[in-house]
Amino acid sequence: MIPAQFDYVRPDSLDEACRALASDEDAKVLAGGQSLLPLLRLRLAYPSTLVDVGRLPELKGVHDRGDHVFIGAMTTHDEVVRSGVVRAGCPLVAMAAATVADPAIRHRGTFGGSLAHADPAGDLPAVVLALDGVFVARSAQGEREIPAAEFFVDYLESSLDAGEILAGVKIPKLGAGWGFHYEKFHRTAQAWAIVGVAAAVKRSNGSIAEARIGLTNMGPTPLRARAAEAALEGVELGDRVRQACEEAADGASPPADLHAQPDYRRHLAQVLTHRAVRTAAGTP
Structure with a gap:
């Protein structure tokens, strides 16, 4: 058309x-x-x-700012994947960006554009949510910061005001002891995720000290699996991890479409969360 x-x-x-x-x-x-x-x-x-903001250098690039990594909104997915700063400071972002569509899309599509689009089936929103990222918006009135928990409002709707442009995103560095993994189930390499799970796990003395879990395509916005996060805290790296991950879909409202029904998506969320958490924790 x-x-x-x-x-x-x-x-x-x-x-x-x-x-x-x-x-x-x-x-x-x-x-x-x-x-x-x-x-x-x-x-x-x-x-x-x-x-068209495609040629504005102010919106491009990856910057190490000590306690966080700043990713300009016009940085392409491919640039995020190849960035040594991203891989060292927030590897979960690089992992997820590498799964976006195909190489042609990753060379043209932008980190900020994907997030501002606010599609709950997109890979990056759940990742930034799990990592407690902060969105930096610019307008004619100045600059403001929006926590990831407040950024995604509804399906394809963010909290950006009509006159605001997403300038970039601050991704906190979680430091030593953390492991990361992004697990995604989709029909083909180019397709949207039927369900995706972003997991960050902090290990301590053979147990999970803290877990952060973001869910892709389990509701009108990306979600934090809060019940599973709470259930995983203090759990030893063994069979109880699977039981805790069964809480992953608690409170979610997954969509029904041609690819999956809600009950199937809930099952996928449980299975993929278990896989992602175990991989992030470094267990076979």
């Missing part, structure tokens, strides 16, 4: 982009375009103006 008519703006700075966005309440930001362009072609989105 052919998109509806729109105006196109390509600003030279982030401040100019913010002003352009603020001047039109029906404007949308164009980043890598891997999420937005299909919506335009299907006429599921009708922006009056597209503000």
Whole structure:
């Protein structure tokens, strides 16, 4: 299909982009375009103006800032995967980014664009949620920070205001003793996850001292498996881990579609959480 008519703006700075966005309440930001362009072609989105931020250097790059890693919104998935700073400081992000679609998409799609799209079937939202990331938004009024727990509001809806642009994301470094894994079940390499699990596990004396678990495609937003996290705390790395992971789907409202029904997704969440937690904890 052919998109509806729109105006196109390509600003030279982030401040100019913010002003352009603020001047039109029906404007949308164009980043890598891997999420937005299909919506335009299907006429599921009708922006009056597209503000193209693809050439703004202020939004690109990965930076080690001591206690956290800052990833610019326009950094591509491939750049995230190959970044030594990301692999060293927040390896779970690199693991998940490597599973996004296929190489062509990863070379064009952007880290911030995927998150701002707020698709609960996307791989990265659950990861940033599990790691307690912080979103940095810019507008004509200045800058504000949004905790990941407050960023995802509903299906394809974030807490970004109409005039805000996602500038980047702060990912805390969890330090020594933590292990990570992203487990994903999907039909083909290019398909969305039917269910995905992002796990960060801190080990201490043969037990799980703390677990953080993010769930992909188990509701209208990415979710933290809080019940499973609580059940895993203090558990020895043995058979009781499986029992604790059975709490993974507690409180979730998984969708029903052509690929899976809610009860199947709940079962997948339990199985994949067990796999992800065991792998993150370094147990066979």
